[in-house]
Amino acid sequence: MKKYLLRIAALVVILAIAASFIACDNFAKDGESSYVRISINPEVEFAVNENNVVEAVNAANEDAEVLLSDTDL
Structure with missing residues (x-):
C-alpha cells in the first residue's frame, strides 16, 4: 500500500511539472513577452x-x- 501511494504521489508531481511546462508555452501576443497569472481567488492574469x-x-x-x-488599470 505504501509503495502504491508513493507511485501516485510521484505521478502527481510529474503531471504538475508537465502542466507547468505546457502552461508556459509561448502564446504571448505581439508586444507581450510573458503572462503572469496569480492563481489565488480571485485569479488575475497580467500580460x-x-x-x-x-x-x-x-x-x-x-x-x-x-x-x-471597478478598477482602472
Whole structure:
C-alpha cells in the first residue's frame, strides 16, 4: 500500500511539472513577452511586455471580474 501511494504521489508531481511546462508555452501576443497569472481567488492574469510593463489585465474567474470591474488599470 505504501509503495502504491508513493507511485501516485510521484505521478502527481510529474503531471504538475508537465502542466507547468505546457502552461508556459509561448502564446504571448505581439508586444507581450510573458503572462503572469496569480492563481489565488480571485485569479488575475497580467500580460507583460519585454520591459516588464503590464500591457493587459485579464480576469480568469468571476471573482476577478468583480474585482477588476471597478478598477482602472
